[in-house]
Amino acid sequence: MITISILGTGKVAKHLCNGFTAVADVKVVQIIGRNTKALSAFGNGVHTSSDFLKIEDADIFVLAVKDDAIAEVSGYLEDKKGLVVHTSGSVSMDTLSNCGRYGVFYPLQTFSKNRTVDMATVPICWEARDQADGVLLQKLGGKISEKVHHVDSEQRRALHLAAVFVNNFTNHLYYIGQQICREKGLAFELLLPLIRETVDKLADLKPQDAQTGPARRGDAGTIEKHLQQLKNSEYKEVYKLLSESIGKLYGTMYT
């Protein structure tokens, strides 16, 4: 049995708590957070507290708080015997070096308030100051996910950066696509099968081999027509920059 204490009440705390409580041999003994309303949303099944000075003992303390609160909250855990881990993609493990035993337990996924995520598919990226604690984190990760990886701080920072490109930026391109449709009275749903296939392709093809379109072909005529269609100067800049980047990659530069 691995006992867990979760500090934080946000989306990561909630999804990890659901993941831990769903499996055998792991027990969430306490959720600690300042926000009492958010605490109550965890339900009656779990012990909650808003008192950071009365944190119960546990094998692992999981800090699922905002990046800039990690250092402060870790101060409450300096005298604990358990392993203290944070869950951030971009914060160095050593931010927790004031604690006796420390590491990182980073679930690489985007979590939404009202959506269930199958934790078994979420890559868990762990790092630990001591080897024995690494074994413990690998074991804990394996309880909730099929994909558990040792990832050092530099690699984790790279993953977090890559995630901004494939998640945040991609989502913004969906937004621009939606705006282009809306201007002509078209439903965004028309684009969903294309969006899904773009992702499904990645199972068979590397992104570089899956690319199609005017920039890939070096089709200057279509690119020119598209730029004329775009009235929004910001979207025009995005179109130009990404087309140039694609053109360079394939040697089909159109300028």
Next chain:
Amino acid sequence: MITISILGTGKVAKHLCNGFTAVADVKVVQIIGRNTKALSAFGNGVHTSSDFLKIEDADIFVLAVKDDAIAEVSGYLEDKKGLVVHTSGSVSMDTLSNCGRYGVFYPLQTFSKNRTVDMATVPICWEARDQADGVLLQKLGGKISEKVHHVDSEQRRALHLAAVFVNNFTNHLYYIGQQICREKGLAFELLLPLIRETVDKLADLKPQDAQTGPARRGDAGTIEKHLQQLKNSEYKEVYKLLSESIGKLYGTMYT
């Protein structure tokens, strides 16, 4: 029974041919193309020809050729009684005005050589010069797909442009994400669950409501760290421009 003659041997020709031959009440009577090797790949079940001067009669002639070949190939169909349609997202319907009856039958999807696409999910966007031909295209679309829409030339051009953003540009962001991973010895597969969830979210949330990340939060510290991490000046430009665009949208500009 609707009889179809397909002109062209590329990916769109292949996928449409598969779609048409799989349903009742539609018969592909001929495939016409210059490329005899590509023609032979259509198998024995269908009549093929490389002679554009001996095109058999059909209810609908489907031009699945490159955009800049549409006008030329349509010249071979000027005397036909059947309906002539092209399958392009960006070419005006009137490019076919030399034919007696003409229109557009545009499947909004990215087709790959060795991947099967479920045609039932592919939006078919049609347009016709005459109302009666519109009814015929709606009927033909309905045989192979659950999503059949009348879309005029201007709307179709907008869809094609939006498709570049959500398909080509998104795929390029996947490529950049992969490069960032590769530099640190990380497998691109680590990002796939995140990429899938980014798309799955769209079933519940509009892109604007689904956005997360440093630019959305106006987290200048993380953005600065990411820019320092990026050694490739091209990726740096993409990061800056898309972050600024997100920042403007949410009023969280960090500059």
